[in-house]
Amino acid sequence: MASDILVNYRDKAFTLLQGDADKILKLIKVQMDNLTMPQCPLYEEVLDTQMFGLSREIDFAVRLGLIPEHEGKALLDTLERELSALHEASLRK
């Protein structure tokens, strides 16, 4: 029972963070499809703000002991790779 609750919080924290990362990716996809201006300063600002918000959530989950530090870092790294692939694809259009 005790470990059920522990696992439950950990799972929930990871699911929430993964969901937030997906939201950023979708937001940027929509921006790229509609604005086609990845070099726009507003785009950069939105992305920076969202990445900062997510990194604060991840950091908080790590400090709480719900997510191991390397997992939080991997989540951010993956998102950055996906965003960068998206960015490159839009430049080739």
Place this chain on the structure above:
Amino acid sequence: MASDILVNYRDKAFTLLQGDADKILKLIKVQMDNLTMPQCPLYEEVLDTQMFGLSREIDFAVRLGLIPEHEGKALLDTLERELSALHEASLRK
């Protein structure tokens, strides 16, 4: 045992958030004592960024079910009141 873990995560989440709010207050105090320029755009930007970061942490803790929504809101409201009092005091100097 199960409820011990639950209480432990809740306490820890609240302590972390309260600590982060205190850090923002201290940061702004130092800025005001040393820069004496609360109308400076950089000051506003630092404050906005920090408040946004904290609000994302609080929102995450609420979504995890570790903090009731009203408690998260109260924490932010209190910090905003303290910052505003600090701001007014610096204008009277």
